[in-house]
Amino acid sequence: MNEPSRHTTFHPRWYRERMSTYWWLWRWKYLRFVLREMSSVCVAWFVIFTMMQVRALLRGQADYAVFQEWLRSPLLLVLNTVSFFFVLYHAITWFNLAPTAMVLRLGGKRVPDFAIAGANYAAWIFATAVVAWFILRG
Amino acid sequence: MAKRPNEPFFWTLFSMGGIVAAFFIPVHLFLFGLAFPLGWLQGPSYVNLLALVKLPLTRIYLFVLCSLPLFHWAHRFKYTLYDGLQIKHLNEVINTFCYGGAIVGTVLAAYLLW
Amino acid sequence: MAEMIQLEVARYSPEKDAEPSFQTYEAPLRKDWVVLDALNHIKDQVDGSLTFRWSCRMGICGSCGMTVNGEPKLTCATFLTDYAPGPVRVEPLKNFPVVRDLVVEITDFLEKLQKVKPWLIRKDDKPMSEGEFLQTPEEMDRYKQFSMCINCLLCYAACPVYGLDPLFSGPAAIALAQRYNMDSRDQGAGERLDLLSQSEGIWGCTFVGECTEVCPKHVDPAGAIQQYKLTAAMEWFKSFLPPGGNP
Secondary structure: OOOOOOOOOOOOOOEOOOOOOOHHHOOHHHHHHHHHHHHHHHHHHHHHHHHHHHHHHHHOHHHHHHHHHHHOOHHHHHHHHHHHHHHHHHHHHHHHHHHHHOOOEEOOEEOOHHHHHHHHHHHHHHHHHHHHHHHHOO | OOOOOHHHHHHHHHHHHHHHHHHHHHHHHHHHHHHOOOOOOOOOOHHHHHHHHHOHHHHHHHHHHHHHHHHHHHHHHHHHHHHHOOOHHHHHHHHHHHHHHHHHHHHHHHHHHO | OOOEEEEEEEEOOOOOOOOOEEEEEEEEOOOOOEHHHHHHHHHHHHOOOOOOOOOOOOOOOOOOEEEEOOEEEEHHHOEHHHHOOOOEEEEOOOOOOEEEOOEEOOHHHHHHHHHOOOOOOOOOOOOHHHOOOOOOHHHHHHHHHHHHOOOOOHHHHHOHHHHHOOOOOOHHHHHHHHHHHOOOOOOOHHHHHHHHOOOOOOOOOOOOOHHHHHOOOOOOHHHHHHHHHHHHHHHHHHOOOOOOOOO
């Protein structure tokens, strides 16, 4: 991949294929990977969105009403719908991959992957329920 | 000691940001971005929401919710630019943009909330 | 079966070619033949100049890795009938320089492998007279999966980061480092960590996961790398604690 081999006095001219800028379009698995990585942009958008929301909230009822109206505009609805699916994709891929990074051993045997992923999903449902309860009860 | 002090630290931030993002962002985005604007569910009243946000615990929660996912974005987006656009030679610019952006966002969040 | 199948095989002669081209051959489509059998048929009966590596023909030596219809495969384990009616495109393994035809230069991998010190490192050795280092089945289970690597380099061909970043150690090297780190007889985890924790050693990995998908021995290098990242991160934080951290 880098410098020529050092252990021969003569070696033939190697052919090195340059990796295309669009390498990630050549295989479906690579494209899925890049989409997963791009979900981080939607995560960043959510942070911006939340900060705008908090700012509007703290400024007063009128400002918050304007903010809420803005959320109903087509642009924002499309943006948030797309972002929601990307954020969901992030969550699902994250929980599915958690077992490969987190290896737990109980009684000398490795805890099976679906158990770790399952525990993550269960915690996710719990967290969602708790947050939703706090937000919705008001 | 730590030969390259940067990477493990930023990777840890990325991981924690990813966990926070995975567990908490979907419900927030669904409720505030879709369900309430589209009228699928009744949102909290202004007064109640304000009271909720002003609680100390909520401020900490919101701060974490805004800060860590930004670092998650920073780390992931940096590598997407390296690998996707092959512009690793611009790594100074990219690092500044990504981690700098995350730091700016964190500071803004703290300023907003306190 | 008197049926034949077409193979489009990459040819590259450094003496005369600037870049590879494809040559089409025909081989018998026998139901128990693999791509390697077809290549050997071509070399024996059709074109003796075709150059490729192979050895055990049973999936344990790791020599015959090539790109078949765009996917990295062991040609001794890839049946022709899976590609019928063809044609089957056979190219050298991706992400490595091509020396000739289907042969690639793997020195980069060998250097990276050596860097991770894939052997048992002991701080306190004991003489032969004291006997072997003992290990329970549970202890062996912790690293056994990573020890199944045959260095076939399919994972390197599948890894886009390895293709893009010359400093990245690559899946197999890190998996083998982890194989020794997790071995209860080994005491060299700290040494390996110092080397690998450098910027691109392991951190270049963005968990694409293709390496695990293509591995013919189910080593799960992606898992090894993520576990190693976790270990490296914990060691990094621990190194700030009072009792001096790293051994």
